[in-house]
Amino acid sequence: MNNRSLFIVxxxxxxxxxxxIVWAGIEFYNHRNFTETVVLGDGVSTVKKLSDYYPGLKDSxxxxxxxxxxGKEPGGTLMVIGGSHPxxxxxxxxxxxxxETAEVEVGRLIVAIRANRSASTVTRxxxxxxxxxxxxxxxxxxxxxxxxxxxxxxxxxxxPEVYVHYPSKQMxxxxxxxxxxxxxxGYANGTLTERTNFAFMELVRAExxxxxxxxxxxxxxxxxxxxxxxxxxxxxxxxxTSMMLNATEFKIGMEYSPKSLHGLSHREVGDHSQxxxxxxxxxxxxxxRVRGITDEHLLLTGKDPFVQKAGEYGLLxxxxxxDGWPIDVRVGRHASTVLELAQSWSDLNxxxxxRVSNVPRYAEVIENGIGFxxxxxxxxxxxxxxYE
Amino acid sequence: xxxxxxxxxxIMVIAFVVAKWAKVTTELSMAIAALAGALYHTKGIPVRxxxxxxxxxxxxxxxxITATFFMNILKESGAVTFMVRSIxxxxxxxxxxxxxxxxxxxxxxxxxxGSGAATVFTVGTLVGTVLTCMGIxxxxxxxxxxxxxxxxxxxxxxxxxxxxxxxxSNMPYVGFTKPLLVLSVVGKLGAAFILGARxxxxxxxxxxxxxxxxxxxxxxxxxxxxxxxxxALVVAGRIWPFSMPIVGLPMMFVLASIxxxxxSPHKLRIVEIASTTIHSLIPLVGIMVVVGMLIQIMALSGAxxxxxxGVVTLPLYVLFFALWFILPVSEGLLQYAVAPLLGVPLILLxxxxxxxxxxxxxxxxxxWPLGDCLPPTAVVGRATVMELKFKGSYxxxxxxxxxxxIALILLMCTLFIxxxxxxAFLVG
Amino acid sequence: xxxxxxxxxxxxYVLSAAVSLILIRNIVKTRDAQEAVLYCIILxxxxxxxxxxx
Numbered sequence: 001m002n003n004r005s006l007f008i009v010x011x012x013x014x015x016x017x018x019x020x021i022v023w024a025g026i027e028f029y030n031h032r033n034f035t036e037t038v039v040l041g042d043g044v045s046t047v048k049k050l051s052d053y054y055p056g057l058k059d060s061x062x063x064x065x066x067x068x069x070x071g072k073e074p075g076g077t078l079m080v081i082g083g084s085h086p087x088x089x090x091x092x093x094x095x096x097x098x099x100e101t102a103e104v105e106v107g108r109l110i111v112a113i114r115a116n117r118s119a120s121t122v123t124r125x126x127x128x129x130x131x132x133x134x135x136x137x138x139x140x141x142x143x144x145x146x147x148x149x150x151x152x153x154x155x156x157x158x159x160p161e162v163y164v165h166y167p168s169k170q171m172x173x174x175x176x177x178x179x180x181x182x183x184x185x186g187y188a189n190g191t192l193t194e195r196t197n198f199a200f201m202e203l204v205r206a207e208x209x210x211x212x213x214x215x216x217x218x219x220x221x222x223x224x225x226x227x228x229x230x231x232x233x234x235x236x237x238x239x240x241t242s243m244m245l246n247a248t249e250f251k252i253g254m255e256y257s258p259k260s261l262h263g264l265s266h267r268e269v270g271d272h273s274q275x276x277x278x279x280x281x282x283x284x285x286x287x288x289r290v291r292g293i294t295d296e297h298l299l300l301t302g303k304d305p306f307v308q309k310a311g312e313y314g315l316l317x318x319x320x321x322x323d324g325w326p327i328d329v330r331v332g333r334h335a336s337t338v339l340e341l342a343q344s345w346s347d348l349n350x351x352x353x354x355r356v357s358n359v360p361r362y363a364e365v366i367e368n369g370i371g372f373x374x375x376x377x378x379x380x381x382x383x384x385x386x387y388e
Numbered sequence: 389x390x391x392x393x394x395x396x397x398x399i400m401v402i403a404f405v406v407a408k409w410a411k412v413t414t415e416l417s418m419a420i421a422a423l424a425g426a427l428y429h430t431k432g433i434p435v436r437x438x439x440x441x442x443x444x445x446x447x448x449x450x451x452x453i454t455a456t457f458f459m460n461i462l463k464e465s466g467a468v469t470f471m472v473r474s475i476x477x478x479x480x481x482x483x484x485x486x487x488x489x490x491x492x493x494x495x496x497x498x499x500x501x502g503s504g505a506a507t508v509f510t511v512g513t514l515v516g517t518v519l520t521c522m523g524i525x526x527x528x529x530x531x532x533x534x535x536x537x538x539x540x541x542x543x544x545x546x547x548x549x550x551x552x553x554x555x556x557s558n559m560p561y562v563g564f565t566k567p568l569l570v571l572s573v574v575g576k577l578g579a580a581f582i583l584g585a586r587x588x589x590x591x592x593x594x595x596x597x598x599x600x601x602x603x604x605x606x607x608x609x610x611x612x613x614x615x616x617x618x619x620a621l622v623v624a625g626r627i628w629p630f631s632m633p634i635v636g637l638p639m640m641f642v643l644a645s646i647x648x649x650x651x652s653p654h655k656l657r658i659v660e661i662a663s664t665t666i667h668s669l670i671p672l673v674g675i676m677v678v679v680g681m682l683i684q685i686m687a688l689s690g691a692x693x694x695x696x697x698g699v700v701t702l703p704l705y706v707l708f709f710a711l712w713f714i715l716p717v718s719e720g721l722l723q724y725a726v727a728p729l730l731g732v733p734l735i736l737l738x739x740x741x742x743x744x745x746x747x748x749x750x751x752x753x754x755x756w757p758l759g760d761c762l763p764p765t766a767v768v769g770r771a772t773v774m775e776l777k778f779k780g781s782y783x784x785x786x787x788x789x790x791x792x793x794i795a796l797i798l799l800m801c802t803l804f805i806x807x808x809x810x811x812a813f814l815v816g
Numbered sequence: 817x818x819x820x821x822x823x824x825x826x827x828x829y830v831l832s833a834a835v836s837l838i839l840i841r842n843i844v845k846t847r848d849a850q851e852a853v854l855y856c857i858i859l860x861x862x863x864x865x866x867x868x869x870x
Contacts, residue, residue, distance in 0.1 A: 001849050009849040017856040024439035025869045122870075125443040126556065126680060126728070128688035131436070149558075154868055157828055158636030159447065161622055162562065164629035173560025177634075187630065189817045221736065289557070289736050290697045292389045292690035293429075305389050306693040313701050315740050413850050419857060442861045443870060449861075450828075453835060633820035639827060659838075663845075666838045674854045677861065 031131045032121040032152070034145050036388040038065070038096060038113065039375040043103040043358070045070040047386050050112070053206055054199035056188060061118045061155050062196040065386050066203065067099045067111040075107025076210035076352030078342050079275070081200070082113050084180045084265070086120035086147020088217035089133060089299065090282050090330035093144075093370055095215065097335060098359060101373050106346075107354035110207060114388045116180035116196060118155040120147035128294040129286075135327075137371035146299070151178035151193045166190060168262040176263070181214070184268035204273045210352050211345050212275040214265040215334050217284035220307060220316040227253035228337065229279040231270030238278060240344040241337065249336050249362045276345075280337050282330040283318045300327045332365035393690035400425040400682075400691065414765055415674040418725065422682040429689035437684050444680025447638075448551055449673050454641035455501040455546065457665045458614070461645045463510045464661055465652035466603035467611045472514040473602050480590040483522065490515050491536055491580045495573070498540025502548035503672060504757055504768040507537035512775045514599060521595035523587035527780055531789040532583050534772040538757040539576035539797075541768075544568040548724055550753035553731030556683075559745065563815040567750035570814060571801060575754060579793035605653030614648035671767060672724070679725040699733035704741055707734070708806055712798040715752055719759025720766060726756060744808040746815045751804035758794050761787060829866060836862040
């Protein structure tokens with residue numbers, strides 16, 4: 001190749017590369033800076049910031065909103081967090097459902113929709129997740145950021161050679177130092193993710209939380225699925241909840257939080273505070289490695305013939321059929337489980353009772369669709385709006 | 389969806405084959421395959437997916453670049469020459485001890501960088517010269533250099549195949565040190581002693597005359613200091629995890645390189661070394677970036693799922709009988725790309741069948757580098773014959789000599805996979 | 817500690833920038849068209865990281 005041709009190849013290749021990074025860069029930038037609008041339901045008394053409990057997070061990407069519902073009568077305190085892993089959308093949607101609809105009769109409710117906000121500003125290379133998903137509502141479509149399991153590397157770089165968990169010194173995979181559900185109970189001098197967990201622990205202690213629920217979704221290839229994982233302080237409540245839901249609404253299991261497995265909310269929140277901690281899992285076929293086409297349709301419908309085929313070979317821990325696992329079913333399961341846990345807790349701890357009303361349960365969410373419960377931000381006064 | 393994903397896969401394979409036939413490099417052929425699959429699946433160019441995919445192994449690339457820079461600094465400072473000359477001068481009367489020490493020297497570059505080519509380029513010629521002076525034939529010398537390089541790439545702490553497959557399976561890259569060390573050291577020593585056992589005592593005079601002079605002022609302290617810095621940073625992070633800042637492997641290699649530059653007896657042309665490092669790494673870093681794009685498009689279109697499903701529904705005994713062949717051959721075809729493409733679904737399968745995934749992946753990650761002498765890519769094999777200025781036939785002389793040790797290593801790895809649960813004590 | 821972590825974080829961006837510059841230098845110097853194209857592809861993630869975009 002002569003000099004002139006080589007020069008042309010170089011110029012063309014470099015220009016195409018620049019066009020590609022500007023094109024993709026704009027998409028990445030818009031996704032990272034996209035804000036979700038949350039309409040505050042009548043039950044929300046105050047919206048605080050996570051940094052109100054730990055100033056070290058002030059103005060950081062993880063200084064998320066904390067929605068507080070004061071009950072009409074005193075009682076216990078229930079805390080629910082979504083968005084620990086933003087690639088599990090049923091979690092943040094359930095948390096938002098609570099913010100828009102819940103009313104508290106007795107006790108208090110505290111909700112975080114995007115617990116690890118940074119992880120919701122990035123999608124995982126190699127997994128081809130959609131950047132956004134939309135939920136149909138009676139007034140139009142509501143758009144959400146799809147996220148990742150790990151904190152955005154732009155907010156926490158580099159990873160250590162091996163992640164040593166604080167304070168147990170248990171060794172974990174290097175990237176899990178950015179995994180919000182491997183860094184509990186957090187560390188004030190640590191990375192952004194560890195500091196975020198620390199802030200949440202400060203909140204749990206300051207607000208005297210009784211019941212702490214961390215919402216998740218899981219791939220069907222993963223054994224911990226369709227279940228409540230309970231800290232040993234709360235196994236009676238979890239067992240009662242599981243029994244009631246199995247009898248009346250859907251099948252759900254109950255598992256003990258392993259005492260030697262550190263960094264997870266169901267273990268550490270219970271160990272390091274007065275709260276009883278639970279972690280809920282629903283099935284999300286989008287997370288399965290054997291899945292077929294990766295797109296928003298799979299994310300929302302949970303229908304996938306490849307995952308179904310794996311099920312036929314007995315390779316899954318949860319059933320899947322032609323109906324898939326639609327987002328309404330997954331949110332409905334979480335909503336009912338949260339309500340049932342609150343109910344069972346109140347039955348067993350009447351002096352720290354928590355009574356939440358007006359939140360749709362499993363059957364209602366499936367019948368109406370999750371979008372039915374989201375009000376149009378355009379029709380709401382600005383002081384009743386929050387942004388995630 | 390099965391037909392669609394199958395078509396995407398077919399289009400990618402055709403695009404790859406056509407590009408290779410048109411003399412396009414393996415890396416660009418893969419990029420073309422990714423683009424072709426993307427065009428068919430999306431009926432457009434999914435720029436965001438292609439660019440996002442290029443980030444898949446970004447951190448691994450940084451480790452790879454900085455580790456190779458570190459090894460190149462050591463080579464240019466004369467530390468490597470000094471090591472080899474010292475070993476030969478001191479142990480020339482003890483043939484086996486000399487062979488053992490040279491084998492250990494050949495472990496370091498690949499173990500640190502994860503690349504067999506790094507071993508060949510940094511110490512291959514030097515060790516090859518000494519082996520020739522030990523009366524080992526050129527065929528056997530080339531085979532020893534290649535096999536030691538392949539095993540050094542498999543050795544911990546950095547085994548790129550295991551790292552890439554583990555990352556793709558959401559599996560921690562933890563617990564691999566012992567199984568990888570056992571497999572690679574046994575494989576390496578076995579190969580070196582099977583091929584190098586017969587010969588004569590080192591001819592010290594001719595060996596020293598053939599080897600380059602080590603620079604004046606170089607000593608063991610200067611050779612060891614950069615390694616001490618590296619080791620100290622790794623160990624400090626483990627002993628005082630909560631009072632040490634997070635340095636990360638790439639910066640550890642940079643700091644160790646700075647130590648090597650500071651103690652070098654002569655001035656080093658750092659920009660030139662960095663530039664040469666990047667140039668020598670272009671096939672490997674390039675393939676990691678392009679494979680990331682390919683994987684993203686395969687995940688997007690369902691092709692990844694189809695391969696995964698195909699693998700996880702295979703009976704285990706089929707894999708036991710076929711992996712020893714499939715893994716090296718696929719490495720020869722696709723290089724590191726095989727780790728996420730085949731490794732990830734295999735890990736999934738081993739997990740589902742209740743096997744110990746760390747042992748199984750370690751065994752696979754030791755089998756893969758052996759394929760680096762096989763065409764069409766044959767990256768490390770070609771580097772070996774080039775560096776040693778090998779005169780014989782690539783296939784009839786070099787490859788044929790490699791066959792017996794390769795077969796034995798593959799057998800050992802297969803046994804590790806079959807008995808992964810029994811060997812689980814090596815994990816941790 | 818936070819200061820040191822911030823310093824190390826910044827040094828990683830410097831490292832990525834240095835790799836980017838060397839890649840650009842090699843694009844200019846190379847005599848191989850295919851190599852030049854591959855350098856451009858490799859450059860994408862490094863530039864986006866340097867500019868804090870991805």
